[in-house]
Amino acid sequence: MxxxxxxxxxxxxGFIINRGVGLLTWDLLIGDYHPTTYNLSLPTTESxxxxxxxxxxxxxxxxxxxxGLGLMDDVDFEGKAxxxxxxxxxxxxxxxxxxxNNLERVVGLFPGLALEKVIFSDLTIGLSRTKAENFIILFDxxxxxxxxxxxxxxxxxxxxxxxxxxxxxxxxxxxxxxxIFSAVYLHEFAPKNNAFIHTxxxxxxxxxxxxxxxxxxxxxxxxxxFTSRISKAEGGNLFSGALTLAVMVLPIIxxxxxxxxxxxxxxxxxxxLALGANHTQTxxxxxxxxxxxxxxxxxxxxxxxxxxxxxxxxxxxxTAIKDHIILTEKSASLAVFIxxxxxxxxxxxxxxxxxxxxxxxxxxxxxxxxKLVARRFxxxx
Amino acid sequence: xxxxxxxxxxxxxxxxxxxxxxxMNIIPKQxxxxxxxxxxxxxxxxxxxxxxxxxxxxxxxxxxxxFHGENIYAKNYxxxxxxxxxxxxxxxxxxxxxxxxxxxxxxxxxxxxxxKKTLENIVKKALVDAALYDEVKERxxxxxxxxxxxxxxxxxxxxxxxxxxxxxxxDEPTSALDPIATGKIxxxxxxxxxxxxxxxxxxxxxxxxxxSDYTAFFLMGNLxxxxxxxxxxxxxxxxxxxxxxxxxxx
Amino acid sequence: xxxxxxxxxxxxxxKSKRFIWMKHSDRFMKGLLMVPTLMxxxxxxxxxxxxSRKGIAPFLPSVYGSERVNAFSxxxxxxxxxxxxxxxxxxxxINTLYIVALSTLISVPLSVASALFVTRILPKKLQGxxxxxxxxxxxxxxxxxxxxxxxxxxxxxxxxxxxxxAQTAGGIxxxxxxxxxxxxxxxxxxMMSVAAISAVDxxxxxxxLALGATKVQTxxxxxxxxxxxxxxxxxxxxxxxxxxEATAVSMVAGNAGSGPSLMLFxxxxxxxxxxxxxxxxxxxxxxxxxxxxxxxxxxVIFVSNFILAHFKKKVGRFS
Numbered sequence: 001m002x003x004x005x006x007x008x009x010x011x012x013x014g015f016i017i018n019r020g021v022g023l024l025t026w027d028l029l030i031g032d033y034h035p036t037t038y039n040l041s042l043p044t045t046e047s048x049x050x051x052x053x054x055x056x057x058x059x060x061x062x063x064x065x066x067x068g069l070g071l072m073d074d075v076d077f078e079g080k081a082x083x084x085x086x087x088x089x090x091x092x093x094x095x096x097x098x099x100x101n102n103l104e105r106v107v108g109l110f111p112g113l114a115l116e117k118v119i120f121s122d123l124t125i126g127l128s129r130t131k132a133e134n135f136i137i138l139f140d141x142x143x144x145x146x147x148x149x150x151x152x153x154x155x156x157x158x159x160x161x162x163x164x165x166x167x168x169x170x171x172x173x174x175x176x177x178x179x180i181f182s183a184v185y186l187h188e189f190a191p192k193n194n195a196f197i198h199t200x201x202x203x204x205x206x207x208x209x210x211x212x213x214x215x216x217x218x219x220x221x222x223x224x225x226f227t228s229r230i231s232k233a234e235g236g237n238l239f240s241g242a243l244t245l246a247v248m249v250l251p252i253i254x255x256x257x258x259x260x261x262x263x264x265x266x267x268x269x270x271x272x273l274a275l276g277a278n279h280t281q282t283x284x285x286x287x288x289x290x291x292x293x294x295x296x297x298x299x300x301x302x303x304x305x306x307x308x309x310x311x312x313x314x315x316x317x318x319t320a321i322k323d324h325i326i327l328t329e330k331s332a333s334l335a336v337f338i339x340x341x342x343x344x345x346x347x348x349x350x351x352x353x354x355x356x357x358x359x360x361x362x363x364x365x366x367x368x369x370x371k372l373v374a375r376r377f378x379x380x381x
Numbered sequence: 382x383x384x385x386x387x388x389x390x391x392x393x394x395x396x397x398x399x400x401x402x403x404x405m406n407i408i409p410k411q412x413x414x415x416x417x418x419x420x421x422x423x424x425x426x427x428x429x430x431x432x433x434x435x436x437x438x439x440x441x442x443x444x445x446x447x448f449h450g451e452n453i454y455a456k457n458y459x460x461x462x463x464x465x466x467x468x469x470x471x472x473x474x475x476x477x478x479x480x481x482x483x484x485x486x487x488x489x490x491x492x493x494x495x496x497k498k499t500l501e502n503i504v505k506k507a508l509v510d511a512a513l514y515d516e517v518k519e520r521x522x523x524x525x526x527x528x529x530x531x532x533x534x535x536x537x538x539x540x541x542x543x544x545x546x547x548x549x550x551x552d553e554p555t556s557a558l559d560p561i562a563t564g565k566i567x568x569x570x571x572x573x574x575x576x577x578x579x580x581x582x583x584x585x586x587x588x589x590x591x592x593s594d595y596t597a598f599f600l601m602g603n604l605x606x607x608x609x610x611x612x613x614x615x616x617x618x619x620x621x622x623x624x625x626x627x628x629x630x631x
Numbered sequence: 632x633x634x635x636x637x638x639x640x641x642x643x644x645x646k647s648k649r650f651i652w653m654k655h656s657d658r659f660m661k662g663l664l665m666v667p668t669l670m671x672x673x674x675x676x677x678x679x680x681x682x683s684r685k686g687i688a689p690f691l692p693s694v695y696g697s698e699r700v701n702a703f704s705x706x707x708x709x710x711x712x713x714x715x716x717x718x719x720x721x722x723x724x725i726n727t728l729y730i731v732a733l734s735t736l737i738s739v740p741l742s743v744a745s746a747l748f749v750t751r752i753l754p755k756k757l758q759g760x761x762x763x764x765x766x767x768x769x770x771x772x773x774x775x776x777x778x779x780x781x782x783x784x785x786x787x788x789x790x791x792x793x794x795x796x797a798q799t800a801g802g803i804x805x806x807x808x809x810x811x812x813x814x815x816x817x818x819x820x821x822m823m824s825v826a827a828i829s830a831v832d833x834x835x836x837x838x839x840l841a842l843g844a845t846k847v848q849t850x851x852x853x854x855x856x857x858x859x860x861x862x863x864x865x866x867x868x869x870x871x872x873x874x875x876e877a878t879a880v881s882m883v884a885g886n887a888g889s890g891p892s893l894m895l896f897x898x899x900x901x902x903x904x905x906x907x908x909x910x911x912x913x914x915x916x917x918x919x920x921x922x923x924x925x926x927x928x929x930x931v932i933f934v935s936n937f938i939l940a941h942f943k944k945k946v947g948r949f950s
Contacts (some may be wrong), residue, residue, distance in 0.1 A: 004741050005765050005821065008814055012771065012779045019782065135915020142397060178667040185664035200672035207675055211875020211932070212773075213903055214678065217925045220913075221681040235913055247674050254671060267475035271537070274433060275488040275544060276465035278653040280660040285487070286477055311877035311907060335774045335878075342778060342882060349782055356775045363770050367763075459650040493649060 015361070020353025028354060031112070031156020032323040040107055042145040049087050061086055062136040068092035069139060071115070071132040076153060079283070082114040083132045085150070097148065098234075109333040112153060119147040155351055159323045160337040167313070167333055167363020168306050170242035171249065172288065172299065178246075179253030180295060187256070187261040188283045194305035208251035212311040219244030219316025233328035241317035241333075248312060256301060261287060288300065297373050304366045308359055310335040319343075334359055384409045384548060384578045385430060386447035392425055392602075395439035399425045401602045402444070404506065407548075412570060412579045414593035418625070419438075421599040423582045427550050430580065431467040432460050463608060465492065468541035472553040474533035476525035481508075481517050484525045484536060488544045503543050511539035512569050531562025537570065542577070547616060549573065551581040553590065567592050590614050598622045679929070686922035689718075695916065705923070710889040718920050720902075720927055722890035727901045727931065729893060730805060731873045733813035739866060742817055746824030746862075747850060762825065769818035777882030780811040785883060789895070797896040803885040806895040811879055816869035823868060827861020828854060834902065863943040867936060874932050877903035902928045 051068030061072040068089025076082050078169070088094050088109050095108035115135065118126040121144025126135050182204070190197045223240035227233050264287050272282040310333075318330030319340045325331050332340055338355050339347040385407035392400035407413050407430075415423035428434040429446060432453060445452045453463055465488070477484050485504040494500060504521070509512035513535040517528070525536055534554060541549060551570075552569045555563040570579060570592050583589050589596055589612060597607040598619075606622045608614060617623045646776045688694040690702045698716045708719010749761045785802025788810075792799045831854050839849040855862070885898025886908045891900035906928075 005745055005761070005768060005817065008817070009764055010766075011783065012775070015779055015783050016775065077517065101490070107705065152781065178670060181664050182668040182671045185661070185668045189661045189664055190668075200668060201676045204674040207671075209871055209932075209936075210675075211877070211903075211928075213875065213877040213906055214682070214925060214929060216877075217682050217685075217906070217922055218678040221685050221922065222677060224913075234789050245680075250671055267471065268477060269474055269476070270433065271471065271540075272487070272491075274435065274464060274469040274471075275491065275540065276433060276461050277488070277491040278461055279657045281491045281653075283660075285491070290478055293825060304770060306772065308770075310772065310774040312905075314878075314907060314910075335772055338774045339878060339882075342781065346524050347750075347781065349778070352778050353782075356778060359772060359775065363772070364767070367767060367770060459647070459654070461653045462647075462650045 013360070016356040017355040018353075019349050020351075020355070020357045024354050024357060027254075028156055028296060029161065029358075030158045033154055033156055033159055033321045034323055036152045037116075037152030038107060038113065038148075038150045039100040040109070040148045040150070042093060042097050042148070048143060051092065054089075057087055062132045063087070063165050064136045064139040066143075067094055068140050069094060069109075071135050071137070073132045074114075077112065082127070083128055083130070083135055083239040084111075085113045085115060086111050093278065093366065100147070109148070113150040114153060115277075116149040116151055118145060118149070120144060121146055142376070157334065157337060157355055159321065160332055160334045160355070161323055162325045163322070163331040164307065164335075166238055167241050167245055167317075168303055170238070171245035171306060172302065174243065175246035175250050175253055175302065176299065177253070179250050179298070183254045183257035183261060184283060184288065187258050188246050188287065190281065204251055204254055207247075208255070212248070212309060213315070215244055215248045216312035216315030218247070219312060223280065223316060227328075231328050236316060236318035236330040238317065238325075238327045238329075238331060241313050243318035244312050245306050245309065248309070249305055251303060252301050253298045256298030257291065258293055260291035262299070263294065264290045293373055293376055296357055297370055300366050300370045300373065304363055304370075307362055308335050308365075309333070310339050314339065382409075382449065383407060383447075384449070385580075386445075386451055387426070387429075387448075388445040388447065390426070390429065390442070390444035390446060392422070392429060392434070392443075393441045394437065399602055400429075403602075403604045404553035405597055405607050407578060407580055408595060409547075409575075409578050410574060411594040412574050412592055413595040413597065414589035415580065415582045415597050415599060416584070416589050416625075417599035417605075419584070420601075422602040423597075423599045424552055427469075427552055427580060427582050427598070430548070430550055431464050431469055432471065433464075435460065440533075465544045466546050467548040467550060468544055468546040469550040470534070470537050470541055470553065470554050472487055472556050474529065474530065474557075475535045478524070478526060478534050480522045481525045481528070481536065482521040485539050485543045488540060504539075508540040510542055510573070511535045512565065512572070513539055529562070531558050531565060534558060534562070534566060535569065538566075538573075542573075548578045548580065551579065553582055553584065557585070563588075566619060584630065598625060600625070637777055682925050682929070685919050686924075687917050687927040689916055689923055698916065700916075700923075709891070709903065714886070716916065718923075719889075720905075720924065722892075723900050723905055723924075724927065724931060725891040726805075726899050727874065727903075729891065730809050730812060730899065730901060731870060733809045734816060734873055735866065735870055737809070737813040738817045738820055738869065741813075741867075742865070743824050743855070743862060745817075745821050746828050747854070749821075749825055750828045751850065752855070754758050762822075765818045765821050765825075767866035769822065773815070773876060773878040774882075776811055776815055777879040780807055780879055780883040784810050792896050795896075799896045800885055800898050803883055803898055805884075805892050805895045805899040807883045808880055808899060808901070809895075811883055812873045812876060815876060815879060816873050816943065819872055820865040820869040821861075823861045823865025824858065827865070828860035830861065831857045859946050860943060863939070863946055867939045867943065868937060870935060871932060874928070874935065875903065877907050880904050881907040902931065 049066045051065050053063040055068050057063060058072060061070045063070050069077045069092060072084050074082050074084035087110065097107050097109060099105040099107050114128065116128045118138070120138065120142040122142065124138065124142065126138045146268030186197065186201060219240055223243040224236055227237055227239045228235070233237065267288050268290065269282055272286055313333055313336050319332055319336055320330050321337060321340055322331040334355055338352045341351050383406040387403055387405050390400055390403045391398070393450065403416055403426060415426060417423050426435065429442065434440045442454055446454060448463065451458065477487060482504055485507050486500045489500060489503050506516065508517065513532060516532060525533065528536060555566050558566065567588065573579060581593065593610045594611045595608070596613040598605045598613065606617060606619045613622065614626060617626060639805055671747055689700045692699055700716050700718050705718050705720055707721045708717070709722040710719050711723070712718055749758055758861060784807050788804055788807045789802040835853050835857060836849050839853045881904040883900055884904045886904050887898040887900045890900060902924055905924050912918055
């Protein structure tokens with residue numbers, strides 16, 4: 001009966017790994033979410049021919065010696081067959097194509113794109129349902145390209161990763177100083193047995209019992225108008241999100257720092273004061289230095305809490321998945337990303353689970369770090 | 382002139398009396414031992430001399446303690462200055478979690494001395510005077526936590542004398558040490574007394590008899606007898622003193 | 632006449648200047664550090680204050696005029712939204728309490744049994760492993776529980792419903808919500824129970840065994856009885872978490888329009904799912920009313936904490 005815990009954990013991890021591992025590729029991490037269509041043309045064809053097939057090219061790939069191009073059959077997220085570009089030689093003329101929408105812009109064909117349609121100079125058309133092998137044959141028998149349509153795969157989480165990083169970074173920048181100094185005041189400087197101090201502590205303790213969604217409401221009610229007024233943000237943005245997260249982790253930081261300060265032996269303080277130092281010197285030169293491992297735990301705990309946070313951010317930032325992250329606009333963090341792709345008519349389980357694997361990996365890593373820091377903490381005399 | 386003049390000192394913790402109308406003086410450049418059974422108030426008196434009792438909640442002091450004629454419990458008396466002139470060595474060495482050098486340099490740095498050369502000289506002199514320099518001169522930058530108990534205690538003494546105090550208070554400095562380390566510290570005290578006034582609290586009567594010039598015997602917050610050590614141990618005038626010394630109680 | 636500068640006096644003045652600085656820097660630092668502390672302490676007030684301001688707005692004639700929501704019908708309504716301005720929350724509160732109560736009922740026995748298992752039956756070496764597993768469960772973000780709930784629990788509930796010849800909306804139902812919540816609060820209650828049971832003096836158990844009681848009797852009558860206050864704290868924490876859980880619940884509840892939904896296979900709506908789902912605009916009545924729901928949620932958490940704390944005192948009377 002008590003193996004319930006183990007069973008449940010195994011079930012959950014098993015499920016998300018099962019559904020999600022398929023999509024875990026490097027492209028997922030650095031790719032855009034929204035598919036981009038590239039409409040390219042090639043004005044001139046110089047330097048054709050003479051390209052050698054690279055040794056590390058996948059065996060099932062087909063290579064055009066004339067263009068220095070490697071293509072492979074692949075499937076996209078929906079299971080549709082596509083022809084994927086997997087290699088473009090540095091010297092290939094395909095590196096110097098022009099964007100048909102902006103003829104000034106030079107765009108090189110790059111690996112990861114799916115070829116949709118190629119219209120060669122003699123108006124022969126290659127379509128995406130042509131297999132890679134045939135496409136290569138077409139390339140090898142033509143010397144000019146009028147039009148090339150390629151699509152980037154999308155469903156990448158680069159935007160979400162950057163958003164999450166920015167949110168956590170800014171939140172820590174705000175919450176750490178406020179939290180640490182509050183803790184230092186409460187433990188080292190505040191008068192004991194004082195009713196006012198006691199009330200303040202109680203109020204900080206209450207903060208830790210507040211559910212995430214209430215933090216979200218607060219963020220929406222307080223920080224969105226605030227940031228809108230002091231910047232050109234309109235509505236939810238990364239600053240309002242960071243501020244909301246900062247308030248959320250503040251009790252964690254204060255509590256962990258107070259624990260760390262409590263663990264510093266009083267003998268240090270006595271020795272320091274007996275040498276003629278004052279309270280400030282004692283606290284900052286000795287006590288805080290000794291409490292650093294505990295403060296590191298505080299940071300780790302906070303990051304662990306923030307990385308999975310969804311409800312608060314849905315309200316305080318928004319749910320729009322973005323590829324190009326702007327601080328004064330809304331953007332989805334990793335957890336909110338999962339929420340977004342699961343909402344709607346057809347939930348995208350695969351993508352959600354891939355992101356879930358990433359989040360869990362980070363959470364696991366943080367938990368291990370916390371244990372390591374704790375061990376080092378108790379070993380220090 | 383006496384270093385300290387204690388006048389009618391009454392000390393209470395949360396209303397409970399720890400010292401009752403104690404009056405005595407501390408003679409300069411001599412070792413004065415405070416002895417008595419547990420709870421008699423000797424440590425409390427020691428802590429009054431550098432106002433470390435201020436740190437204890439609920440502690441209340443009446444009476445006066447004059448340091449060079451000035452009452453240290455006066456309203457605007459500068460307690461930080463007092464503590465640089467009256468140093469204290471505790472029972473537990475508690476080296477700071479820093480290098481040996483930084484430990485000794487801590488006090489001077491807090492007083493604003495930051496010149497590298499000056500600090501080096503101060504640290505070296507303090508370690509030499511504390512009979513520790515030879516043992517650590519190769520590893521000044523290493524952590525102080527790696528030293529043995531006896532070495533750590535001598536480090537505490539070095540830390541204190543780096544401040545160039547006049548008085549060194551010692552609260553049971555050898556209770557936590559083995560006999561060899563204890564012996565080294567006692568030897569050190571003999572040397573130190575040439576330059577510093579020393580007040581030592583000890584529950585070890587033999588130690589008091591060995592190293593002190595003057596002894597004060599306390600019982601339940603009262604100063605029972607204060608005299609030269611020779612007098613106290615050979616011909617105590619109070620019956621209680623004799624009982625304590627001969628081991629009949631405490 | 633040459634005025635001699637007395638170096639000793641100079642040093643004395645320098646020293647006393649320094650010592651005055653030391654005293655004042657302490658006072659300054661104390662004052663300086665009070666600022667972030669006051670900030671931290673005041674956030675609670677901010678939260679309640681600003682949410683109240685937005686949450687009361689829908690009911691105020693000054694804000695919404697004739698379109699305002701009637702507070703009484705809001706608090707007693709059994710349909711969430713009847714255009715243009717009728718909102719009802721009573722059924723949602725009932726749903727929420729119903730779901731949380733059932734989740735707690737499922738989770739507590741499992742948690743306590745697990746805690747007993749980990750602390751009393753498991754060999755020391757494995758105890759650390761189990762504790763880590765439970766800590767990991769506690770660290771899983773809600774959204775992932777939501778995905779899991781939709782993926783596995785919902786599907787299982789569909790199959791279960793077929794057994795009973797009942798209809799479900801793809802597994803999105805009250806039962807799914809209850810199960811997901813029970814799983815989510817299980818680690819919280821277990822961890823607190825482990826701490827509480829570990830704190831029980833083993834001497835008590837030895838006495839009990841020495842008096843002839845069996846291991847089971849000892850565990851139930853003595854160990855658990857002593858650990859009751861701690862276990863109860865765990866329950867209070869668990870209930871608090873369940874009441875406030877938004878993301879996972881929103882993914883598996885379904886957000887039924889009216890209710891209350893007491894049938895296990897029907898969709899349901901909780902206070903948190905109301906707040907999180909159907910967000911279309913970020914201003915206006917529909918948006919502001921969610922703050923009102925938030926206020927009700929805060930109220931429910933507050934009251935339940937209060938009641939449970941009261942119970943805890945009664946339960947811990949003999950500890």
